[in-house]
Amino acid sequence: MLRFILRRLSYLVPVWVGISLVAFILASLTPGDPARLALQRELGRQPTAEETAAAREQMGLDDPAPVRYARWVGDALTGDLGTSYRTGKPVLASLAERFPTTLQISGLGLALAVALALPLGMLAAVYRRGPIDHASRILALLGASMPSYWVAYLLILLLSVRLGWLPVAGSTTWRHAIMPALTLGIGGSASLMRLTRAEMLETLGQDYIRTARAKGLTQRTMIVRHALRNVMIPISTVLGMRFAGMLGGAVIVETIFAWPGIGKLVVDAIFDRDYPMIQGFVIFMGTVFLVINLIVDIGYGLIDPRIRLTGR
């Protein structure tokens, strides 16, 4: 197992280098002179040509690209992703500060998605072609087809304005997290529900279940004891991916619900042309997903020894 993890880790290195290259190249696509932009923010006015030239010199912008890349990666490895044009704070600190906030709603969203998808998917399989199956399929399809920003407003209208159950937006209490998480969860639950149903159908058709049934186990015992466990394995392997998707989806949801997470941070950065922040966001999120993938892989390896042995 240790060897498996080590092999996985060594495989991460070139991918991380690739991610850093992507972030570096992206930053070089920006129109305009970064030194001039940075100065403009710092001074609050248009800099003169001499000031710009001095800043270019100081920022080392005239060095060849490989030199600049090496310097940037070196800084990034020591945790220095530069300084935000907008806030003047270190980029990494801002990202690290906002990230847990986003984790909260995406984590809760994932939990809601599973809580919604698992029972519905299983019921749909057990009562195949029945009304529950059809209704859950329609729900799943609709959930996957509605734009999240639209769902968000519909939820506010229903849960805050009509019913008065939840606050419209904000982030101070757990009640504030419910609607953003629900918005994310609705989108995420659709495919989980379909997957649960498919796996459940397959499981129900297998010999040992037939045997169990023949042994006279009640339907409920059988589903809970045998089928559920079987379904959980394939479901758990796609959770990592769903989670990643939710982190991305948080961008819109956070704007609407005034949730001060990393998605809101990057949208603000885009409107403000805060390039160091955008660049930092790319390498930060790339690294985060690398870690998520690693965890999923290791977890998968633990569940299923075949993976461990064959590699991929």
Place this chain on the structure above:
Amino acid sequence: MAQQTAATSPLRLPQREAARLDDAWRPKRFAAFRAVVRDRSAVFGLVILAGVTLMALAANLIAPYDPTALDPTSNLAGSSREHWLGTDNLGRDIFSRLVHGARWTLGAAGLAAAGIVILGVTIGIVAGYAGGLLDDLLMRVVDVLLAFPSMILALAVVGMLGPSLTNVLIGMVAVWWVDYARVVRGLTLRVVQNDYVLSAHCCGCGRRRMILRHILPNVIPSVIVLATLELGALMLAISGLSFLGLGAQPPTPEWGTMLSDGRLFFLNAPQLMMYPGVAITLVVLGCNLLGDGLRDALDPRQRVR
């Protein structure tokens, strides 16, 4: 957006699904087609998509008004005989804007899908056919890009180049091709190792002929299925970025932009937010239904019903 990207596109589980598709496809090509036709919901999806596409193509004939023509005398009007779905804040006819907007929304997603397919297929075939160092190199690039959820990198591209529909499309294509490249590479490898192809190769069949005759025909159908499944996700992602103000800019009647503009008026004139929302949902639903149908038809495991 991305949460739906992932949600609506189970094919972002590349290896798994690709293998299924691949197993399923070849022997049952026509059986699959018949299965789709028998699947009522898939046909329904196809009808929605075909209808909207037709509407987009014939927008000038269908739309009763110029989508950008202002009529300040009738702002925020409700449904009437003159304006079927009412008017927006500048008195523009909402129905006409929706009809023309189909061009932008479908067109943008279609363009992105085309870019993704072309890039993905080319790189996939090159990697699979050439093999060796080039293959390794390309697959490392794929690994790197797979490390990002599609949304993150698209956002970053827009962030660096500036908000515009074109840049959103660039951002989408730059990330989403990787799944296709992976699938196509796998298919290519399989074709190349196939006996009859090997013999064709021995008989002096040229590289170009090889790709055109043997590889492409084997790859294209799977790719079309993939693209259909992802079209809905692409539309959601693009309109989501437009909603944030990062994509299509007003007065373009793109649906996401329309919805975003409309939310300022949704209490007085809920139609401004409702109709574009319904339109997006309907078309994405169409893509998902058709995509599901195609996949079910091609996937013997999921066809257990």
Place this chain on the structure above:
Amino acid sequence: MRGIKARQIDRRALLRVAGATGVSAALLRPVVAGAAQEAPSGSARVGVSEDGYRTDERANVGFYPLNTGIFESLVHLTPDYQIEPLLAEAWELVAPSTWRITLRQGVIFHDGSVFDAKAVKYTMDRIAANGGGVMGIGEESTVIVDDHTVEITPTYVNMRLMQQIGHPNNSILPEGLNPAEQRIGTGPFREVEYVAGDHYTVAANPDYWGEDAAGVGEITFRFYPDPTSRLLALQAGDVDLIIDVPRQSASQVEAVGATLRTGPVGAYEAMYVNINGAEPYDLGGDPAVREAISMAIDRQQIIDSAWQGFAEPGTTMIPPAILGDSASLVSAPELDVEGAKQVLEAAGWVAGDGDVRAKDGRELKLTIINGYGTAADHGSVPELLQAQLKAIGVNVEIVQTPDTATYEQRLAVGEGDLWLEAGSQNDGNPCFLPDLLFSSPVEGGDPESTMYGRAFAPGEAFDTAITAAREAEEVSDVQKAAAEAMNVVINEERVVIPLCGFYRIIGASSAVAGFDLHASGVNQRWTSLTLNG
């Protein structure tokens, strides 16, 4: 889309804070120093837009862009853009560029420390360390004369200093305070809690020095970047009051059962014509084209359609109130579509194929650049302008820049004919903005001024008038000269096409008893907010 954001507009306002002259004794408010107030009760919740605070060395938490009433500056800007004493009691010009300021006595900060000359020096030195701003505060500008007197000598002869110094951005901090870490001011409210991006809670200061004390026990400002969420928060009863209501949807406030209130005009929307451009952006150099455009603009239609009636026709590009009696000297050209066509016809721009006029084989095609403060600040205005100019045979292409920086990059190279801008006036100096935008460029001058001047400066007549405004001592002289300068750009040269005057719009629930809306958002005094019951 992010709706109209005060933050973006205010960036310019920050750069362009104004100045004026001496202040008459009549403006002095009677205040009783150190008088303890009867504690007000009730807590109000206010929905505001984005949290725009920065926490770097130029930290502005609590005073700008959302002024929470914790801090105060030396002078206060009245809603009609005149200045009156606040922490400064009196001031006089003692040398060509030295202002002697007498500070109010008996004022204490929220932590009990005494407000004195050291606090002013600390604050001014902090401004100097950050570049000195438009006031021209240098490291050696501020000199303590005694505990309650300072002298400020800007780095250039600045007659408008006292009008600029009242901007909330120049709020007085106690010596040594870093507002990123702590907020301790002299204001009618003191800080209770600041949660970045979520809310800011302040409570009435029981020891406030002045009479204009808090009307409620506590105010919680909640940040809602999305204007629709903000409105929904009002409807759901999460907040009692929302500010920064997008004007195109102001009527929504009434639809949610709240009361709509509007204030005096404090911001503007205008279009500038590039008169010095190179081909293909040289058509604005033709006076007939400018004249025709100025006559073809239907302001009322813009207000009715784009702003749903929530704006006033603009006659200048600064709030009329700031020009005092001289405001009547400036008027915008009247709508006259037929006249506009005749002007073009007479100048050789004749209708060719289709609707677009042409002269010597060149089409009358103009490009409008939309992006200052943000493109969203202009709503549907570009489309309306396009339609209105089409009616006189001008083909207009709309280019939208994603942000101010891109807009300025484009302006720096003069790529565009018509430039659409919105901004707000946040201090009492009527000539700063016109001076910055339309003065002829000078060697080694301010780069932003040079950039605007290259495209828009009409020449000597304007320069003379604006210099007179800059250097005058009496308020009325400043106003008159500034009005003359505006007249040159608006009526004589037609470089500026005023479109709308903007007022602020708020939505209040029935819980709100009273609130006086200031023309300038950042100068809002929250003491006027009172609740029912």
